[in-house]
Amino acid sequence: MKQYKILLEEQEIPTHWYNIVADMANKPLPPLHPGTKEPIGPDALAPLFPMELIKQEVTADKWVEIPEQVREVYKLWRPTPMYRAWRLEAALDTPAKIYYKYEGVSPSGSHKPNTAVPQAWYNKEEGVKRITTETGAGQWGSALSFACNLFGIECEVYMVKISYQQKPYRKVLMNTWGAKVYASPTDLTEAGRKILAENPDSPGSLGIAISEAVEKAATDPNTKYALGSVLNHVLMHQTVIGQEAIKQMEKAGDLPDIVVAPFGGGSNFAGISFPFLRLNLEEGKNIRCIASEPASCPKLTKGVFRYDFGDTVGMTPLLPMYTLGHNFVPAPIHAGGLRYHGAGVIVSQLLKDKLIEARAHDQLECFEAGLTFAKAEGIVPAPETTHAIATAIQEANKCKEEGTAKTILIHLCGHGYFDLAAYENYLSGNMKRHELTDEEIQHAIARIDTPEI
Numbered sequence: 001m002k003q004y005k006i007l008l009e010e011q012e013i014p015t016h017w018y019n020i021v022a023d024m025a026n027k028p029l030p031p032l033h034p035g036t037k038e039p040i041g042p043d044a045l046a047p048l049f050p051m052e053l054i055k056q057e058v059t060a061d062k063w064v065e066i067p068e069q070v071r072e073v074y075k076l077w078r079p080t081p082m083y084r085a086w087r088l089e090a091a092l093d094t095p096a097k098i099y100y101k102y103e104g105v106s107p108s109g110s111h112k113p114n115t116a117v118p119q120a121w122y123n124k125e126e127g128v129k130r131i132t133t134e135t136g137a138g139q140w141g142s143a144l145s146f147a148c149n150l151f152g153i154e155c156e157v158y159m160v161k162i163s164y165q166q167k168p169y170r171k172v173l174m175n176t177w178g179a180k181v182y183a184s185p186t187d188l189t190e191a192g193r194k195i196l197a198e199n200p201d202s203p204g205s206l207g208i209a210i211s212e213a214v215e216k217a218a219t220d221p222n223t224k225y226a227l228g229s230v231l232n233h234v235l236m237h238q239t240v241i242g243q244e245a246i247k248q249m250e251k252a253g254d255l256p257d258i259v260v261a262p263f264g265g266g267s268n269f270a271g272i273s274f275p276f277l278r279l280n281l282e283e284g285k286n287i288r289c290i291a292s293e294p295a296s297c298p299k300l301t302k303g304v305f306r307y308d309f310g311d312t313v314g315m316t317p318l319l320p321m322y323t324l325g326h327n328f329v330p331a332p333i334h335a336g337g338l339r340y341h342g343a344g345v346i347v348s349q350l351l352k353d354k355l356i357e358a359r360a361h362d363q364l365e366c367f368e369a370g371l372t373f374a375k376a377e378g379i380v381p382a383p384e385t386t387h388a389i390a391t392a393i394q395e396a397n398k399c400k401e402e403g404t405a406k407t408i409l410i411h412l413c414g415h416g417y418f419d420l421a422a423y424e425n426y427l428s429g430n431m432k433r434h435e436l437t438d439e440e441i442q443h444a445i446a447r448i449d450t451p452e453i
Helices: 051-058 068-074 086-092 113-125 139-151 161-166 168-176 190-198 206-218 232-237 240-251 267-283 345-352 363-377 385-402 420-427 438-446
Strands: 016-018 063-065 082-084 097-102 130-135 154-160 180-184 223-225 258-262 288-294 304-309 318-323 357-361 407-412
Touching: 016 232, 016 240, 016 267, 051 113, 051 232, 068 113, 082 240, 086 097, 086 363, 086 385, 097 240, 113 130, 113 139, 113 232, 130 139, 130 206, 139 154, 139 168, 154 161, 154 168, 154 206, 161 168, 161 180, 168 180, 180 206, 190 206, 206 223, 232 267, 232 345, 240 267, 240 407, 258 267, 258 385, 267 288, 267 345, 267 407, 288 385, 318 345, 357 363, 357 385, 363 385, 363 420, 385 407
Parallel strands: 097 407, 130 154, 130 223, 154 180, 258 288, 258 407, 288 357
Antiparallel strands: 016 063, 082 097, 304 318
16 A cells, blocks of 8 residues: 655654754855944844844754744644655656655645744743744745744734735735734835835835845834744754654655755755755765756856845845845746745855755746646645746656656645635736846846955
8 A cells, every 4th residue: 555644743843953054064154244344243133133043043053952832832733744746756657756745734834934933932032022024925924923923922024015916815814813914115114115216116025025124123122023034043943844854754764865945045945955964964875955946036046156135225234145136126926935136145055065956947837847746646836836846847757767766855845725826827828937038147146236255
């Protein structure tokens, strides 16, 4: 009898987060002050983050203990299931073995609560009354709204305007958990007013929304800021995914040759891949980890590695990362969670050192892959997730051509049931292919005015 679902017991929820920096030969370069361009210390982050999260951001410890209060909340949905995708394998007629780790069973429908819960808890412990944040597709905003509601903290979300319009029920979900949600850019902040003065019809971007959320937090002593991706502590919180996946693969008597995840800022890719990369770094395994990004926002595959701001206006520290430039405004594709100009510092360093790979896909190819998966496995994947599925299908087809039986693990980081308007757009033939030209990329990169590395 075929085994479809591979489960873990409640007691197998990880007790610690994994910090890959401890195992990296080349450590990431330090962040720089946006004004002086000198390396900054933990104190510079104090206006935005609680001290325990700042300590995690800069820690050299390999393992960071997960507070028991956080693990208790994790038990609402963790451990998450892993499936053997037998029907997808049959549909592709491939000798490859395909598994997927499914994070869509969380309260908000994605992997994002893995970091939203600890971030909200650490803020609560330090007496913070309000948290501001940005969100693209609404996955992160939903997760933080859920977490803040659990701990009695006000939540204020700046949602990229095009996603606010495309995904109205994400806004409703955030409102249900008590959050206030604004379509960014807004006239509520100096950053938003500046953008609107330049372009009243701006579709918004994650960089713009970050500027607004950071400004609100920096100007109110009772408010802190939370980020859903990019930063070291955020990526570390997500490693519960990969740690569980390793145990599940062991139960299946298997180990992936290839691990694939979508890539926006780095949180879902890091969450599943970093624990497997530990096996490469510690045990000499040779597991390929591929980050799948949109062709309309290809910072890993076509961007440059240099210092850049994490936001559009230039309020955040300068980070060493692959970027298309903080002024870059991506096209309004449906994978709103991947529309970010830069990449996490750790992921950028790993790519620079050729310890991971990156691949870009057009949204038409991604939605075709999403439909193939939905018809075979029954789960409608989030638009962001379809990027990883597209890469996995490429690799499975390659196995068919070469006659090799490799094992592929997909991070199915969220469901797409709040994104059905995007699928309707694709099925009706109204979705357009979009890939940046080399000229557009060079124009974006030429506008970067931050220090080179």
